[in-house]
Amino acid sequence: MTCEGCKGFFRRVIKRNVRLRCPFRKGACEITQKTRRQCQACRLRKCLDSGMKKEMIMSDAAVEQRRALIKRKKTEQLGTQAPEVKGLTEEQQKMILELMDAQMKTFDTTFSHFKNFRLPGVQGSDPELPKSIAVNSEEEAAKWNNISKEFCPFSLRLQGEDGTIRNYKYSADRPGKEIISLLPHMADLSTYMFKGIINFAKVISYFRELPIEDQISLLKGATFELCILRFNTMFNAETGSWECGRFSYYFEDPAGGLQQLLLKPVLKFHYMLKKLQLHNEEYVLMQAISLFSPDRPGVVQRCVVDQLQERFTMTLKAYIECKRPQPEYRFLFLKIIAMLTELRSINAQHTKRVLQIEDIHPFATPLMRELYNIMDS
Structure with missing residues (x-):
């Protein structure tokens, strides 16, 4: 450490290349703050003894370059000059086009192909459940009551092919029974979405090049996360509903506000992500980053997957810098990465909840059982 005065003195002496x-x-002067101007030779000696090095002196050209860099950064911060924007490389453009093509081929946003699904055995708010799915024991009822605390009042609105509208509701009055009544439909919906996501991964060339064991491990770890990201594109933040073709899924808040509902991680996630107003390209890049996660259980070629994830991540960063006006969106990339981190936490909570429900009342389809590693009893 040195004061600016001695720093400037040392620089001037070295640049003049004079012999003091x-x-x-004879070189034994005591150099203090008061006496430092009396003997330049001893002052230089003390500078060298303190660890100052001649080779660290910047050339005039380097000094000018540094000043220009500082000036440019200050100008950018003041907003008087737009920051330099680098365009997407040819490889990054191809990656985005491939992801967009895979999304278009495998994501049925109209849900026109979602058929032969099961619906709750009731219509309206007072269901009468078949005996086969009724809650029988006090122990089972207690388990359902514990799980139901995590659920919000939920409604399903279905418009039939003949134009008729049917409404199905879940309320907290009879939690166990009503959750059970909705399980078959939710299992069918999840399975339909999961199939589309599996096909999405198979269209991506980078995914097909991985060993089959790693493909399975990545899909098991990321399928639910990609499902959430796809559902967010259909989420209407104004109505709090997911508009899936002729289906509408929405939560009801008995208190008349969103405060209580937003305590639920999944719903809060959808509102926060929708608020970012992402482009379709940003959504598919989020899906790719989530899919190619090297820390999923069972992944063998972690280095390869890690490199692929980094490439997709840098492509997302470059896309934002290229397509989004700065400095308005300078924090968008960091916000997206934070959302992906939150999504990992939600995935873990969801998996735990599915396994708890499956333990009480088996409802999973074969594909769900495979993805969630549910063993046959």
Whole structure:
């Protein structure tokens, strides 16, 4: 550490390349803040003894370059000059086009192909459940009551092919029975979405090049996360509903506000992500980053997957810098990465909840059982 005065003195002496001599005590002058101007030779000696190095002196050209860089950064911060924007590389453009093509081929946003699904055995708010799915024991009822605390009042609105509208509701009055009544439909819906996501991964060339064991491990770990990201594109933040063709899924808040509902991680996630107003390209890049996660259980070629994830991540960053006006969106990339981190936490909570429900009342389809590693009893 040195003061600016001695720093400037040292720089000037080295640049002049002069030979200094002590006129007093032959190099033994005591150099203090008060006496430092009396003997340049001894002052230079003390600078060198303190660890200052000649080779660290910047050339005039380097000094000018540094000043220009500082000036440019200050100008950018003041907003008087737009930051330099680098375009997408040819490889990054191809990656985005491939992802968009895979999304278009495998994501049925109209749900026109979602058929032969099961619906709750009731219509309206007072269901009468078949005996086969009724809650029988006090122990089972207690388990359902514990799980139901995590659920919000939920409604399903279905418009039939003949134009008729049917409404199905879940309320907290009879939690166990009503959750059970909705399980078959939710299992069918999840399975339909999961199939589309599996096909999405198979269309991506980078995914097909991985060993089959790693493909399975990545899909088991990421399918639910990709499902959430796809559902967010259909989420209407104004109505709090997911508009899936002729289906509408929405939560009801008995208190008349969103405060209580937003305590639920999944719903809060959808509102926060929708608020970012992402482009379709940003959604598919999020899906790719989630899919190619090297830390999923069972992944063998972690280095390869890690490199692929980094490439997709840098492509997302470059896309935002290229397509989004700055500095308005300078934090968008960091916000997206934070959302992906939150999505990992939601995935873990969801998996735990599915396994708890499956333990009480088996409802999973064969594909769900495979993805969630549910063993046959």
